[in-house]
Amino acid sequence: MQRIPAKPVPALARQAAAGGGGGSSGGPGRAREALNGVLMAAPAVLLLLAFLITPFLLAFGMAFTNQRLISPNPTAYVGARNFTHLLTLRPLLLDPVLDPDSGRVVRDEAGAPTYPALRTLTRNNPDFPHLAGLRELASWQWGERRLILLASDVVFMRALGNTLLFVLVVAPTQATLALLLALLINQPLRGVNVFRTIYFMPVVISLVVVSLLWRFIYSPGGLLNSILGWLSFGAFSPVDWLGNPSTALGAIMAMSIWQGVGFHMVIWLSGLQTIPGVLYEAAEVAGANAWQKFRFVTWPGLRNTAVLVLVVITMQAFALFTQIDVMTRGGPRDATQSIVFQAVQRGFERQDIAGGSAISVVLFLLVLSVSLLQRYVTRERVR
């Protein structure tokens, strides 16, 4: 985009005008200018107030109620109940069952210790009131004992875990690949713009279209399996990428990276193009090799771009929804649940506005704290 250089003159002109230079810029002129400013900004500002800020505040308000989309009962304040339901996690260490006569651990046929059934503890057990209604989220073996993580909202916890994993994998991978592509494209080669155009293509396609297309490509008899078959000369046995809990989230991550990497390549490219060529010439004169040029010229020049890319990717990754809705709807066995998918499931499909709002608030606070953290970390490095 074209930029017009800085302008010391207008500032002076402005001061002169403000100093009562007469003419059209006097007292009534200032008042008219202010009135015009307010009137011109008003439509957009009011629209943002109504459709962005109001729902944002409503989310916070309704998260503390039992609001439903349509309900015969009046809305009531319920305190932090929605949040405690979403976020309660308790570890539990279970001792193996002991034989009452011998005092030895009771073992099953395979020799593994047996444990008391969880539901005897979580259902109507007066000795463990804090466990009431909780369900098993995950468990680990700890010697003879068993460590169990209990949650009151197992599906939401899986959604939270999957989304965090998605962000942790997609953000660095996509940012790195995008940078590599940008470096590849940023060479003085003929026809390089053709490649830039191709790499960017998936970005202009709707995520819905991309997701449905890849759902077909990932299917057991699909294109990915046959390509892997050709590349391995038939040694590869087909996988149901989206139907298998251990590959589904990974498959969605790979597709998301494929779709969005061109977007961030372009942002990196615009960062690369702000680095003056003189610096590279100087580095060359000093005898720097390609890696040294990247390390000491390119990378320092990309610091601001890096912060931006990271913040934008993280926000996009936290908003994971369309891929899930089109490809797996949270399955198989909750392996691809995501925060936004759960918010929509509850707030829209089950019309539980309060539950959906509470999830929205959790999402917003997550995004906010992560982006503040990113800013803090990157600011420290500059010092």
Add this chain to the structure above:
Amino acid sequence: MTVARVVRSRRQRRNAALVRYLLLTVVALVFIFPLVFMVVSSLKPDLQLLRDIASLRAFLPVGDISFDNYLKAFERAPIGRFVFNSVFVTGSTVVLGLFFNSLAGFAFAKLRWRGRALVLSIIIATLIVPFESIAVPLLMLVNRLPWIGPGGFSIGWLNTYHVQIVPFIADALSIFLFVQFFKDLPDEMIEAARIDGASWWQVYTKVIVPLSGPVFATAAILKFLAMYNMYLWPLMVAQGETYRPVMVGLQYFFQLNIAWGEVMAYLSLITVPVLVFYLFLQRAFIESIAATGVKG
């Protein structure tokens, strides 16, 4: 330098370039193969389509090629209606958005009024609120809003065009882009126009807008992509087929046994026009994305 050395270094350079082109091409294949597969598959009957996946024929328009899938897709779903809805919703939002956001951008960048810095910083702060986190409360809000239209007075905006347009006219990113661009326009021109007796409205229409083609193009492209590709919101608010845009219309093709040929036809139909548009204007598209980066 001897002739032999010159020849060798030239050859080395040519080899290095060849390696780079090879790398660029392999990467390009990764990005392009699903799209070729989509368009080619849309021309094949389902049986052949599934059989061809096993070989390179998946990428070649060979065998029984026809537009049957397109005809069948049109029979299955009111595609014309969906396309009209998408074009209408996207078009109105882009046009109204360009107008109101640029007007606000002008007011923030060039006019002096109390509170403008504060309001602008609040607007920019909202950039970190993901739309997904306000979708559910927004749904409840629009469900209770009144509307006066040709059909009279009504409560609740669900299943209408305006529920897909009005909330998205103003957006913080567009305002931000306009403010950044307008700030760089020289104040002298505005002063001169004012001294000649132009009103602020005339300054906007006669001075600012004619000079700001690039930023209008950027904002229009970003808004077009966001609106045309929108999925979550129309999924929630446009339940009947009357107001559905193309992206939500896809659900007509989620049957128990998905007819993939028809799905690929529908996907091609709603994607290829955008791709063609992009290929013609690729510089403008890419620069508009870059613009969101440089200014951040």
